[in-house]
Amino acid sequence: MTTFGAIGIASTGMTVNRKWLDAISDNLANMNTVTATDGAAFQAKYVVATAVGYPENGQGVQVAGIELGSAEGRMVYEPEHPLADAEGYVKYPDIDMGSQMSQMIMAQRGYQANAAVVDRAKATYEAALQIGRN
DSSP states (O other): OOHHHHHHHHHHHHHHHHHHHHHHHHHHHTTTOOBOTTSOOOOOEEEEEEEESTTTSOOEEEEEEEEEOOSSOEEEEOTTSTTOOTTSEEEEOOOOHHHHHHHHHHHHHHHHHHHHHHHHHHHHHHHHHHHHHO
16 A cells, blocks of 8 residues: 555544534434424434445445434423414434534544544655655
8 A cells, every 4th residue: 555545544543433423413402403203303313324445455434324313302391382272292313422422522532533644644754755755
């Protein structure tokens, strides 16, 4: 694998991790979004990644799509809320903050690891240029 190949593969990983972080932040921002019980709750977004060119000649990863969580949500008794139904219930998204925070840490670490690969590949390339100058 060439230095530029390593940078290219790591950059695909950074892109996937960035999109994963975007989905997580969207989920966390909307976890307290209230809807009426007859409507659909906010659906959590989950990034699906796939390998490119694997196993013949791995070329990195890409986002294969976004899966949506359940629109059922969870019913919460809040009779004073303006969107409450006759029984006093509203619907919240079924998003677990603990799970989202764990995924955020994994996505951040993945992004950092790929950024470190890019930095090391760049340093290697610069060292090779210095050898050629001497």
